[in-house]
Amino acid sequence: MVDERHVEIAADRLGVALDATEIASYAADASDAAAMAGSFEPATDDREPREYAAGDDEYNAFRYRVDGERGDGPLADLRVAVKDNMAVAGVPMTCGSAGVDFTPEYDATVVRRLDAAGARLLGTTNMDEFALTTTGETCAHGPTRNPATDDGVPGGSSSGSGAAVAADLADAALGSDTGGSIRIPASYCGVVGLKPTHRTVPRFGFGDLAPSLDHVGPLASSVSTAFRVYDAIAGPDPRDLSSRAARPTADTREAVGNPVDGLTVGVVDEAMAGADDGVRDRVTAALEELAADGVETTRVSLPRFDEMAAVVVAVANCEFASLLANRGLVRGSGTGYADPWRAAAADLDWDALGEGVVDSAVTFEALYEATEGRAYVGAQNVRTRFTEAVDRALEDVDALALPTTRTTAPDFGQVTTTEDVMDTIAHTGPFNLAGTPALSVPAGAVDGRPVGLQLVADWFDEPTLARLGASLESESELE
Incomplete structure (x- = not known):
């Protein structure tokens, strides 16, 4: 039951001055x-x-193991896992x-x-705490190792999903991607990673960041497998109203293997200039292979591309802080709600949270309050203008191409500051802002560490x- 105390709390949060008579009246209305x-x-x-057991693989890829059974359907031959933020x-x-x-x-x-679809579910995979960072080191259950290199991080936040696929512990694993968290581990671990068009894959039962x-979207052992999984999970869902306008291709997998001659790819100048020499060389070599298959390449510039990582950080952290400050619910987000998860998010053990999570929540909620939301709205306005630039670029080419990440996998302990994190999302985050589909494909290696090439297409053009x-x-081939 609502009483006068609840009205006083609500009025204080809204900045409304009420006298005792008004408080009593509003309590009755409420x-x-x-x-x-x-x-x-x-x-x-x-x-x-489902029955479950703790993960025990050598890479700490799995949080929990389940003994899933194969079913009947198009994915009956696949072993799959899902990130630890999916119910x-x-x-x-x-x-x-x-x-x-x-x-x-x-x-x-x-x-x-x-x-x-008949897939055999193997379990849930480890991740950076609340998906806030990009290396796989901040998970409360221990860091994940990269099967492709002893000293390099696996990337995050979908670290366990990337490692599980790279180690052949799974054929595919679902990850989530807010600023690059599918494509970064795909790049660092040498696997395929697909961030689909925004909202084509329903997010009911997913812990929002x-x-x-x-x-x-999926991380997978091959392009074909990634798109088979995408076809199985994409499409409107009444539990997630934000997905109801999605119109993904019914069978994207059918496009795998279709000729590419006659397509035009725009190579993003800013991204090539910002990549390490070795990474740029591997991506250039991969683009030359595409040219040999009949793809025309041209240079493309995306204004303010280098600023977009900061925009992602501002938008993501403000939304995450709002979620934690509002009892686990971002009102009107339309992504579907499950009260048990909302209640759990409203009852976090703050003393047990990692320093990075607490820092993000307090810092960006304070920023939102201090600027009365202007900092968030300003970042979203810059986002709009950048999205328009991406749309214009895709009017003249079939896809954009760039290194997935500026560097190969950093060593453990090397990514420690916000600036370091922004460096890891510099090439991926811009396309979260634009909502366009993006695919990371292995493109060789530098000193034994994988390199990813990222392809970006227009909305709903996953084929x-x-x-x-x-x-x-x-x-x-990895060299």
């Missing part, structure tokens, strides 16, 4: 509203809980944090769809990425 809303049950479609009924979902105590009784939409930037990615894959 009680009437509570009676009306009392019939709205925050229930979920519960599923049969699997009966399996604790920690988002890589010691401060979360939550075991869902329902499956995320993507988990349901993997099941329906920043709803306006979050994407869910072009499938064609180009498969052509690159057929030519690429």
Whole structure:
């Protein structure tokens, strides 16, 4: 029941001055509203809980293992895993944090769809705490190792998903990507990573970081496998109203292997200039292979490209802080709600959270309050102008190409500051802002560490990425 104390708290947050009579009147009105809303049950479609055991692989890729069964369907031959921020009924979902105590009784939409497609679910994979960083080192359950290199980080935040695929512990694993968290581990671990068009993959049952930037997609052992998984999980879902306008291609996998001759790829000047020499050389060599297959390459400039990592940081952290400050719910985000997860996010053990998570939440909620939201709105306005620039560039070419990351995998302990993190997302984050689909494909190696080439297409044009990615894959070998 609503009482006068609740009205006083609400008025204080809204900056509304009320006298005692008004407080009493509003308490009565809110009680009437509570009676009306009392019939709205925050229930979920519960599923049969799965038995699980702690992950024990040498790379710390898995958080929990489940003994999934193969079913009937297009993915019946695949072993799959999902990131630890996606609900699997009966399996604790920690988002890589010691401060979360939550075991869902329902499956995320993507988990349901993997099941329906016959995939064998192996378990959940480790991740950077709340998906806030990009190396795989900040997980409360220990860092993940990179199977492709002893000293380099696996990338994050989908570190366990990247490592599981790279170590052949899974054929594919779902990750989430807010500023590059699918494509960065794909690049560092030498696997394929797909960030689909924003909102084509439903996010019900997923622990949001920043709803306006979050994407869910696959990391996989091959381009074909990535798009097979994408086809299985994409498409509108009534649990996530933000996905209802999605119109993904019905069978993107069919584009794999289709000829690429006649396509035009725009190579992003700013990204090539910002990459390490070795990375740039490997990407240039891969683009030459595309040219040999009949692809025309041209140079493209994206104004303010080098500023976009800072925009991603501002937008993502403001949205994450808002989520934590508002009882686990970003009102109106439209990504679908499950009350058990909302309640868990509202009841975090702040003493058990990592320093980076607390720092992000307090710093950016304070920034939002101090600027009355202007800093966030300003970042979103810059985002809009950059998105327009990407749209214009894609009017003249079929896809953009650039190094997925500026460097190969950094050593453990090397990425320590916000500036370091921005360096890791410098080439990936811009396309979270634009919402365009982006694919990272292995393009060789420098000193034994993998290099990724990123391809970016227009909204809902995943088939072009499938064609180009498969052509690159057929030519690429780690050196």
